Amino acid sequence: MVSIQRDKDDDLVMALKTWDSQALLLAMQHAWPVAVSAETARLLLLRGQILRLQSAEVLVHQGEVPRGIVIMLEGTAAVTGVNSSGREFILSIIGPGEGYGFVPCYTQTPDTTSVVARESMVALIVPIDVWSNISDERPDLKDAVIGVMCRRMRWMTDNLEFRSMAPAIAALAHRLYRYAEQMAPDEFARRSPDANIEVKLSQSALASMLSLSRQRTHQLLHKLENEGAVSLAYGRIVLRNLAVLRQVMDTSSTD
Numbered sequence: 001m002v003s004i005q006r007d008k009d010d011d012l013v014m015a016l017k018t019w020d021s022q023a024l025l026l027a028m029q030h031a032w033p034v035a036v037s038a039e040t041a042r043l044l045l046l047r048g049q050i051l052r053l054q055s056a057e058v059l060v061h062q063g064e065v066p067r068g069i070v071i072m073l074e075g076t077a078a079v080t081g082v083n084s085s086g087r088e089f090i091l092s093i094i095g096p097g098e099g100y101g102f103v104p105c106y107t108q109t110p111d112t113t114s115v116v117a118r119e120s121m122v123a124l125i126v127p128i129d130v131w132s133n134i135s136d137e138r139p140d141l142k143d144a145v146i147g148v149m150c151r152r153m154r155w156m157t158d159n160l161e162f163r164s165m166a167p168a169i170a171a172l173a174h175r176l177y178r179y180a181e182q183m184a185p186d187e188f189a190r191r192s193p194d195a196n197i198e199v200k201l202s203q204s205a206l207a208s209m210l211s212l213s214r215q216r217t218h219q220l221l222h223k224l225e226n227e228g229a230v231s232l233a234y235g236r237i238v239l240r241n242l243a244v245l246r247q248v249m250d251t252s253s254t255d
Contacts, residue, residue, distance in 0.1 A: 180197050194240065
């Protein structure tokens with residue numbers, strides 16, 4: 001279920017006016033390896049619901065079956081979980097164009113994670129029965145979902161390999177490298193040696209994602225800063241050289 005406090009009606013109307021099929025396709029182009037058609041995008045917008053959330057509002061609750069597929073339109077959200085001891089951790093960050101909820105919605109099983117807004121954000125919610133009907137009408141949507149799931153399976157495998165087999169600094173470099181790919185795809189494609197990609201994650205959040213202590217994560221970030229891969233300031237992590245990040249990943253993972 002969705003737990004939100006909606007903004008004023010005029011805010012929602014403004015979101016509806018802003019998002020047409022071309023805008024949705026533009027947002028999805030980097031997050032979906034297989035593109036959907038303009039007609040499919042139009043149907044998703046027509047039959048779905050656009051919601052605006054404020055920071056810290058919960059879009060999806062762990063333990064409940066989501067009411068539909070989420071496609072992020074603006075802003076970012078954290079995918080979080082709570083372990084058996086009650087400790088909350090961050091699994092990933094999702095941004096514009098990315099989809100969420102495929103597995104629990106298709107299997108009609110409780111979600112194992114929550115989705116929490118990290119800032120003011122807008123999302124398109126497509127009820128699962130509506131999504132299923134559009135998929136039957138538009139086979140390109142099924143192909144697109146398969147593409148997304150295959151990419152995520154590859155990313156999950158990579159993350160597990162780095163966390164379990166590579167040194168901690170390689171795992172951190174890998175996480176930051178994938179963040180750039182996910183959140184700044186145009187700059188990532190250029191592999192810029194003078195990038196300026198701010199990581200909207202705290203050091204504590206990064207530590208949680210890597211199962212490291214905050215102190216250890218802080219030490220490793222300073223090592224990456226000395227390599228020229230990142231720059232650090234109070235409360236800020238900025239990716240500066242993606243080629244160096246890649247080199248740290250490749251070199252450290254084979255040490």
